[in-house]
Amino acid sequence: xxxxxxxxxxxxxxxxxxxxxxxxxxxxxxxxxxxxxxxxxxxxxxxxxxxxxxxxxxxxxxxxxxxxxxxxxxxxxxxxxxxxxxxxxxxxxxxxxxxxxxxxxxxxxxxxxxxxxxxxxxxxxxxxxxxxxxxxxxxxxxxxxxxxxxxxxxxxxxxxxxxxxxxxxxxxxxxxxxxxxxxxxxxxxxxxxxxxxxxxxxxxxxxxxxxxxxxxxxxxxxxxxxxxxxxxxxxxxxxxxxxxxxxxxxxxxxxxxxxxxxxxxxxxxxxxxx
DNA sequence: CGGACAACCTGGTTGC
DNA sequence: TGCAACCAGGTTGTCC
Numbered sequence: 001x002x003x004x005x006x007x008x009x010x011x012x013x014x015x016x017x018x019x020x021x022x023x024x025x026x027x028x029x030x031x032x033x034x035x036x037x038x039x040x041x042x043x044x045x046x047x048x049x050x051x052x053x054x055x056x057x058x059x060x061x062x063x064x065x066x067x068x069x070x071x072x073x074x075x076x077x078x079x080x081x082x083x084x085x086x087x088x089x090x091x092x093x094x095x096x097x098x099x100x101x102x103x104x105x106x107x108x109x110x111x112x113x114x115x116x117x118x119x120x121x122x123x124x125x126x127x128x129x130x131x132x133x134x135x136x137x138x139x140x141x142x143x144x145x146x147x148x149x150x151x152x153x154x155x156x157x158x159x160x161x162x163x164x165x166x167x168x169x170x171x172x173x174x175x176x177x178x179x180x181x182x183x184x185x186x187x188x189x190x191x192x193x194x195x196x197x198x199x200x201x202x203x204x205x206x207x208x209x210x211x212x213x214x215x216x217x218x219x220x221x222x223x224x225x226x227x228x229x230x231x232x233x234x235x236x237x238x239x240x241x242x243x244x245x246x247x248x249x250x251x252x253x254x255x256x257x258x259x260x261x262x263x264x265x266x267x268x269x270x271x272x273x274x
Numbered sequence: 275c276g277g278a279c280a281a282c283c284t285g286g287t288t289g290c
Numbered sequence: 291t292g293c294a295a296c297c298a299g300g301t302t303g304t305c306c
Contacts, residue, residue: 003299032282059300077300078284093284113283114300130301157277166301174299222299223286242299263279265298
């Protein structure tokens with residue numbers, strides 16, 4: 001569910017509201033959500049810590065704490081972080097509760113339990129956390145056709161599948177992959193290594209346009225995505241191909257198709273995207 | 275190394 | 291109305 005724009009929206013909201021605040025206690029109610037370290041160390045390692053920075057890398061929200069560790073929250077398909085004032089009614093699928101000073105709660109709510117939490121101390125932990133293996137960020141100016149060409153040079157997989165690969169580009173999910181390929185008029189089944197430099201230039205430009213527009217709209221609420229206050233985004237009204245199969249393409253009038261690529265629903269206009 | 279695919283999970287929707 | 295089947299915006303591990 002949450003792709004780069006949804007995570008970015010969440011991070012911006014939380015940055016303004018969590019900075020300098022203290023986590024008094026942590027209660028994990030679905031143990032397998034904590035991927036590192038063990039649940040007990042996770043809970044104890046966060047107690048009493050103060051937020052220093054809130055950042056995003058790909059789809060990971062990274063909370064730096066004074067003293068050096070980093071809390072990573074990955075929302076999986078249905079995860080949300082809610083920041084609730086004292087006395088708020090409970091949320092339905094809370095899996096972890098961060099009890100803050102003053103009775104506020106940061107709740108990780110996740111119906112499908114695909115979300116992941118990691119507490120990482122770069123000084124002491126030997127593991128490589130997943131956000132250090134990601135490809136370039138699409139919105140930081142380092143994703144160019146020139147940078148992308150060698151990354152796709154020997155890749156025969158469909159460009160749609162490669163867009164979803166976080167080691168190729170960070171932060172793209174199923175919605176924005178389809179929207180981007182429509183905007184730059186590239187067929188989702190084209191092999192990665194078949195794209196010309198001109199097409200890659202169009203792809204990079206389309207990707208940043210699609211993502212930036214979605215951030216302005218505070219994300220796409222297709223079914224479950226909500227912001228930290230439980231409010232929906234508005235970008236779902238801007239989608240031109242995603243889940244619009246059977247409707248006419250707004251550009252040429254051809255019926256939008258749906259196929260399955262790499263196990264993911266893929267929506268495109270067979271006339272605009274060759 | 276790259277690609278295909280199963281596995282992890284449960285809620286909401288669809289169809290009989 | 292009831293219930294089974296299917297679908298879902300993500301990632302990782304395994305096998306070839």
